[in-house]
Amino acid sequence: MTGTTIRLEGCRKAFSDGTVAVHDLNLTVEAGETLAILGPSGCGKTTTLRLIAGLERPDVGQVFFGDSDVTRLPIERRDVGMVFQNYALFPNLDVAGNIVYGLKIRGLSPAERNKRCSELLELVGLQDHGKRSIHELSGGQRQRVALARALAPRPRVLLLDEPLAALDAQLRERLRSELDQLLRGLGITSVFVTHDQGEAMALGDRILVMERGRVAQLASPREIYQQPANAFVASFVGNLNAFPVIERTSHGLKVSGGELPWNGDNPPAIVYCRPEHLRVMDSQGHLRGCLVGQFFQGAQSRLLVDVGAAQPLLVDSTDGVIHAPGALIALAVEPQVLFTLQS
């Protein structure tokens, strides 16, 4: 299966009540790429997916699959595979019936349908489940059947709407890596919507972060995390510590609780860093504060350190040391992990 590029040009979609779900969106999904659309609810991510699917028609703008303009084509003629949030399996058909539904429409002979059906059941690891009723399946099995059904007719692109949201945490983790392997193995162009940053980072080749119907940032997961385009992206993807700068000193920047190293020229108003980049020191550090909270999270501990700012600092520590409540904590930070953001 070779992928098709998806291109949105100036797509805009408003709803009948006047709210604009998507503002003039330009987007290219490369052939074979997996794009994650990430954002809080109501940011337009689902609408974007539905524009690509053909379930919504843009008010302005065009949608291309490869070189063909599919803007006017309804979903049934776009040749897309779609996995819905609650899977939308047909309850009146058994597992095999669901999988061959699209194949019947394409006029495959019963022999070809059965062959393709068993191929897909094997692909998603449900070999013996063809005759099962949908009601007998667990959540994870339903998700796999939905995926098999979407892939059966060899669609040009695969679209997934919150594919893992309906599952419990442990299963989600496992199916996430299965899905990742599957998408990479098939090389199919795929777009999925999620509000879970971990899912977006793990599965997406690139992530499109959306905020109120606009693109906040479109970049690789690493770039999104390390060089977030603005404060919204930075706070949505991972946790963030903000340091309002009090004044520029000869060595760095004076902030509540101490002084940060700074090499740049213009002193910014606020500098930021990630919780895992603050190191707990024995005695000397750039910042000092009082421990106000400590949460054991297995591989790491999350510490809350009050340095006299509005919010306590978040510190992710992997040294396994248990501190006394209220202990004085010294924190060190490297200058290269500090960054600034456009608000």
Place this chain on the structure above:
Amino acid sequence: MKRSTLFVGQLAFTLLVCAFMLVPVLMSLLAGLTRNYFQGISSGLTFDWLVQVWQAYAPTVWLSLQLAAACALCVCVVGVPAAYALVRMNNRFSRAFEELMVLPVAMPGLASALALLLTYGQFGGFRSSWLFILVGHVLFTLPFLVRPVMAVMQRQHLPVLEEAAASLGAGPFRRFFSVVVPNCQAGILAGVLMVVTLSLGEFNLTWMLHTPLTKTLPVGLADSYASARLEVASAYTLIFLLMIVPLLIALQAISARLSRGEKR
């Protein structure tokens, strides 16, 4: 196990109410099998009345069955797409239409029948055929199918299922027959059950719309009450019950099985 006096009292009351309603039915059935009702059971039991009724009124039985089947079919063909359209539109117009559809039920049957007669009475061929009664029955029973079908459609997340079917390449027609109809079978069946029962027993409209050659069972029943011996009328009732009770039980069983399947 010790029962409270309250329980015993309630049980007695329930049984009394049941008896109050069932005894007349049993009396009537018995009357149809008694040689001479005025002399009582002592005159002996007989199937003669049943045979006599069958000889006189068999055509009304067949016509009623034919009407009920045709009515169920027509109501399905009209009602299921109508329910689908109403559920999908779900605006002020569709709600008004839903109310309008119930009007023939709220109105006295005689009035609707009169309206039909005034409008279509002059078309002789149509007026004298059984199809004229069919029109009345369809009008009257339509909401009894549309309502339960709509209720099931609203429960079933049909829009998402339809989107899923569309994503697999199914056009509107195919979606309707492969997704919508199979997934509201329980509602359709419940509706058909109601429609068949109502059509078999419908009297008001039918009495106005029938001709001597298009008599249904309930009309024939009225006829026999008015003109024949009490035993004949009772035997006729017996035939009606023999016809409708197994039908009700069968349909009830099917819908029970379907709703069990849904709950799994």
